[in-house]
Amino acid sequence: MSGLKFAVLGTGFWSHYQIPAWYEVGGVEPVAVYNRTVSKAEEVAKRFNIPRVYGDPDELFQQEDLDFVDIITEIPTHAPFVFMAAKYKVPVICQKPMAPDYETAQKMVTVCQDAGIPFYVHENFRWQTPLRALKEVLEEGHIGQPVRARIQFVHGMEDFVWENQPLLKTLGRFALMDLGSHLLDLARFYFGEPQSLYCQHFQIRDDIAGEDAASVVLKIGDMMCTCDISYSTKTEWKQFPETFVYVEGKKGTIELGPNYFIRVSTDEGTRLRRYAPPRYAWCDPDYNVIHASMIPIHQDFLRAFRTGEPPENTGEDNLKTMRLVHAAYESAERNQVITLDNLNHPKNYEYDGEINIGLETIPR
Numbered sequence: 001m002s003g004l005k006f007a008v009l010g011t012g013f014w015s016h017y018q019i020p021a022w023y024e025v026g027g028v029e030p031v032a033v034y035n036r037t038v039s040k041a042e043e044v045a046k047r048f049n050i051p052r053v054y055g056d057p058d059e060l061f062q063q064e065d066l067d068f069v070d071i072i073t074e075i076p077t078h079a080p081f082v083f084m085a086a087k088y089k090v091p092v093i094c095q096k097p098m099a100p101d102y103e104t105a106q107k108m109v110t111v112c113q114d115a116g117i118p119f120y121v122h123e124n125f126r127w128q129t130p131l132r133a134l135k136e137v138l139e140e141g142h143i144g145q146p147v148r149a150r151i152q153f154v155h156g157m158e159d160f161v162w163e164n165q166p167l168l169k170t171l172g173r174f175a176l177m178d179l180g181s182h183l184l185d186l187a188r189f190y191f192g193e194p195q196s197l198y199c200q201h202f203q204i205r206d207d208i209a210g211e212d213a214a215s216v217v218l219k220i221g222d223m224m225c226t227c228d229i230s231y232s233t234k235t236e237w238k239q240f241p242e243t244f245v246y247v248e249g250k251k252g253t254i255e256l257g258p259n260y261f262i263r264v265s266t267d268e269g270t271r272l273r274r275y276a277p278p279r280y281a282w283c284d285p286d287y288n289v290i291h292a293s294m295i296p297i298h299q300d301f302l303r304a305f306r307t308g309e310p311p312e313n314t315g316e317d318n319l320k321t322m323r324l325v326h327a328a329y330e331s332a333e334r335n336q337v338i339t340l341d342n343l344n345h346p347k348n349y350e351y352d353g354e355i356n357i358g359l360e361t362i363p364r
Ligand code: 89Y
Pocket: 155, 161, 165, 178, 179, 290
């Protein structure tokens, strides 16, 4: 196999899926892997056939001739490793959320710009099959301009999640960082840049360090969007919980509900379609919808590396999401609405022309 040569920094839970996703996409070659605990790096190298192992990231950058580096570590090491990639002028992909504070995230973007290297963020929720399909359905214009929306992620926080990502329990800033970063990114993806937000968050469980429930209300142009997150919901789901979305437009509603069904309702009737993610043998079935989204995001990164045309998830773009995450904490702390300095860029879903919506009427 040959292609763009890359190194992986970090061999925790996500690397076990992100590396096979690269193999699935093809056109790339993992040549080195780093982990602080070298034995873990050796295990991953063996499992995924990666020739060289390092316990010192600096040495890795000095020795390897890389087309890019994929940082799959936890939050505290994102910034130092991105700065290191910039020092060695190696294009970099970094796991979300970028940084524990907004200033560091800003610095990551500027340092990469100054070094002249591409900096991309592995924000994969907007690449999930049903969430991507919802964007397309919005663009079809059936429901007209959105006026109210809700993006919801509930999470039973089953033991397997703690076991896979033990650091989550220790984060003083938890739900908004870990999942708020995804949902606020989805809000921007669907509806554009917000002008203000208000947030409340709570800690329900007492065996963790940070908040495990949060709601953020965003004002985006003439609409409002709520992002709701809970890590303490008791659910009946056997699979990893999905993201649900409800959008009310001037002419109808769109709902993405359980089991990947999207329902579009207007005066003309209701259409119900299922948008299930593909299944890959290397995915953990509990996380299938998330793991499968790594294919399209990696394809987009690869296209960007090859053509020089930026992908969707650039550091600059993700900084706007990080601004919302940190503004949400600020809002909850001050119990105040935060006005954002973003310009008003609501997305326009109004169509002047006739749309043949061809909805199928579902009997009540
Ligand atoms: O870390 C989180 C993420 O990004 O998606 C789900 C998760 O693994 C646990 O909440």
